[in-house]
Amino acid sequence: MTDSGTEGGPADFAGRTLCPGGGSGALLVLSEPLSFWGGTDRKTGLIIDAHHPQHGGSLAGRVLVMDASRGSSSSSSVLAEQIRAGVGPAAVLLTARDAIVALGALAAAELYGTHVPVVLLDAGASSRLGRRNGVTATVRAGADGRAGVVLDQAPAAGLPPRSREPA
């Protein structure tokens, strides 16, 4: 699929909805897996894992790009709490069907009506997005299973003009 309805979307990535919703923010590409429990502060959304390369960064309002979460299943509660407190990510883009992340977003949607989209991307799309850290991305994840990511800038030189991914 492509997001033909979005404006000027030269970098247009398709994925599969794990949790429906919509959100936009600057891409935060995690260079290593992260455990929300123990690795992030539930009250501020800051990355507090001293061993993580992005220690000190904030999840709040960002479009997180990561392969999957790591470690404790208590991470679902921490993510839901961050969404409740308004310091959670605006969207999460994964390359694995990560139940821990999905359940945190699903619980927050059930409780507070805040639908933070969680989207499954293939490794190629994730890798191309991974080079666009900081660029603003808009994520739409439909209840029909189709999801898309649109970046607000033209892709860097050398990238294909438009990516078409299997939905």
Added chain:
Amino acid sequence: MTDLALTGEERAMLDGGRGPGTAMAMRMVVALAGVLGAERLIPITGAHIDSCLYHGQAGLDFAQRLAGLGAAVAVPTTLNVSSLDLMHPGLVRLPPADAVPARALMDAYRALGARATWTCAPYQLAQRPALGEDIAWAESNAIVFANSVLGARTERYGDFIDICAAITGRVPHAGLHLPEHRVPTLELDCSALPAALLAEEAVWAALGDVVGRRSGTGIPLLTGIDPAVADEDRLKALGATAASSGGVALFHVAGVTPEAAAAAGDPVWSALPAAAVTTGMLRAARDELSTAGPSAPLDAVALGTPHFSVREFGKLAAALEGRPAFHPGCTVWINTSREVLAQAREAGLVQPAEERGARIVVDTCTYITPILGPEERTVMTPSGKWAWYAPMNLGVDVVFGTLSECLDSACAGKVVRDDGQWN
């Protein structure tokens, strides 16, 4: 978004025919089935809930919403550790801003019909699942024990979905519920490890550290272990650490665990990529699990992570014979469940430790909630899981050692090593 086939009863739950609380729980189970790509749901015979540990308002809101909508568990359901020790009030140093909602969370899960077991070792309770039963367990050490040692079948369930599975009595037909996902993916040959070395639980924890690092989220088959040296306490130590250093949710031990026994002669099980485990690797794991050096002054010892069993109280009582009281500057903490504590006390197995100054913690655990005092900065433990998490959670230094090293150290008030136990 997924072709999920529901039975009539499951459809009735989802559509509200079994009440709005059950419908909310079923929405979560169905959503998870979509995330995992499952085609149907399967019934479970029991659940173990980890969501009763307080991580903020959202977890409390979720439980209270379910309870307020009239939901109740449909299968026998046990509760993991909480943030409080209700039998020893004042022990936990949580500020009221956290202690009050943590207590409300415990009350909400009891209102939903779960048993007030408050233990991370539900496999030590009288009722436990049998070989081949599908269950929904949360808590990584309980998950790996249930799958590996009991041969029950559970995915890595966690917060929110554990209680929803208990209420609906259903889980997605996915992951470790499927026999084809329970086949080992690598062999770890332990035949070079002397049987005498494997007489200590901590050595099994060190082995678990190696197994977790080698396996990641794969399924290891351990070979070359004398079945006579494997007991449930040692398999508990192995699994809990492998679930901490890696994402191990199922391991097999040839000649010991039930699915390995059932697979004897299966060619797939004998044609795995293999690696050898050496004594040197266990010593290296011991050192990696320690952040403080030998002969450091010692402030505390942490036992019972996962929760001490009755047999472990017996082993401790036997090990204490002939030993003096613990050093007054070193507090020995023992975590266990109410049920095990009552049995062990009845058998006279707790008193030897208490007479020497040990302090008992139930309902919770010393590395997940503030119990240790600010002066307790260096802590020794035979638990690989405690060693893995406590430095991050509590900011303490940790020394990992065998039970007898821990007891020698607790009596001396400083770290005492016995390298003979690690050769």
